[in-house]
Amino acid sequence: MTHTGDLLTTGENMKLSVLVLEGPYNHEASDSAYNFIQAALDKGHAIRGIFFYDDGVYNATKLMDPPQDDRHISKRWSELGARGIDMIVCVAAAKRRGITDEVLVPNIRISGLGQLATLIDESDRLVTFGD
Amino acid sequence: MAATGKKIMVTVRKAPHGSIYVQESIEVMFIFATYDMDLSVVFMDDGVLALQTGQDTKQLGTKGFMASLGALVDWEVTKVYVDRQSLKERNIPEGSIQPIGKDDDSGAPIRPKVLDSIEIATMMATQHSIVSF
Numbered sequence: 001m002t003h004t005g006d007l008l009t010t011g012e013n014m015k016l017s018v019l020v021l022e023g024p025y026n027h028e029a030s031d032s033a034y035n036f037i038q039a040a041l042d043k044g045h046a047i048r049g050i051f052f053y054d055d056g057v058y059n060a061t062k063l064m065d066p067p068q069d070d071r072h073i074s075k076r077w078s079e080l081g082a083r084g085i086d087m088i089v090c091v092a093a094a095k096r097r098g099i100t101d102e103v104l105v106p107n108i109r110i111s112g113l114g115q116l117a118t119l120i121d122e123s124d125r126l127v128t129f130g131d
Numbered sequence: 132m133a134a135t136g137k138k139i140m141v142t143v144r145k146a147p148h149g150s151i152y153v154q155e156s157i158e159v160m161f162i163f164a165t166y167d168m169d170l171s172v173v174f175m176d177d178g179v180l181a182l183q184t185g186q187d188t189k190q191l192g193t194k195g196f197m198a199s200l201g202a203l204v205d206w207e208v209t210k211v212y213v214d215r216q217s218l219k220e221r222n223i224p225e226g227s228i229q230p231i232g233k234d235d236d237s238g239a240p241i242r243p244k245v246l247d248s249i250e251i252a253t254m255m256a257t258q259h260s261i262v263s264f
C-alpha cells in the first residue's frame with residue numbers, strides 16, 4: 001500500500017502517536033491502545049507520545065487499586081512513560097474529572113490540547129482508541 | 132508550535148448528547164485552528180445528527196455545542212464537510228443542516244458542504260492524520 005505526500009509506505013519503521021478517549025476497565029479502548037503500543041514497539045516502531053482525552057484521563061490516576069489478579073492500568077502506562085514515551089493528560093478533561101497533579105501516576109504530565117497538535121505534527125501516524 | 136501546514140482531518144461519527152464526543156471534537160477543532168494546520172472536518176455516520184437544527188439541551192442540563200458549531204467559521208474552521216449518504220440514511224434534508232457561520236458580506240448562512248462518500252474517501256487518503264471522534 002503506498003501513500004501520497006509525506007506519508008510512508010507500510011513496512012518502514014514509523015513514529016506513531018496514540019490518542020486514548022476512554023477510561024480504564026469499562027471499555028476495551030485503553031487495553032487495546034496499550035496492546036497496540038507494545039506490538040508497535042516490538043516491531044521497532046517509535047512512539048512519539050500518548051494523549052489522554054475525555055474519560056481517557058482516568059487512565060492516569062494512581063488512586064486506582066484493582067484486585068491483585070487484574071492488570072493495573074495506570075501502573076502500566078506509568079511504566080511506558082518511564083521508557084521515555086511522552087504521556088500527556090488533557091488539562092480541561094482532567095479538571096472536569098478531578099484528575100490533578102496530586103493523583104497522577106509518575107511519568108505522566110498534564111497539558112493542553114495544543115500538545116495533541118504537536119504530537120500529530122511530529123508523528124507519521126496518529127492512532128485513536130475510543131468507544 | 133506545530134507549523135508545517137500538514138493536512139489534518141477531524142471526523143465526527145457519533146450521535147450527539149449521549150456522550151461528550153461531539154462536544155470535545157469541536158474543542159479539538161478550535162484548538163487545531165490556532166495551529167498552522169490544513170484542517171478539515173467531516174461529519175459522517177451518526178455524527179450528522181449533530182447538524183440537525185433546533186437542538187436544545189436545556190432540559191438535559193448540559194451546555195450543548197450548538198453555539199460552538201455556529202462559530203466554526205469565525206474560528207477559521209472553514210473546510211467543513213458532511214457525508215451525503217449519512218444524511219440520506221437519517222432522513223435529514225441537505226438544505227436544512229445547521230450553519231457553521233455567516234458570510235461576512237451578505238450575512239447568508241454558511242453550511243457544511245455535502246459530499247459523496249467517494250469524495251470524502253479521496254480526501255482521507257491525502258491526510259497526514261485523521262483524528263476520529
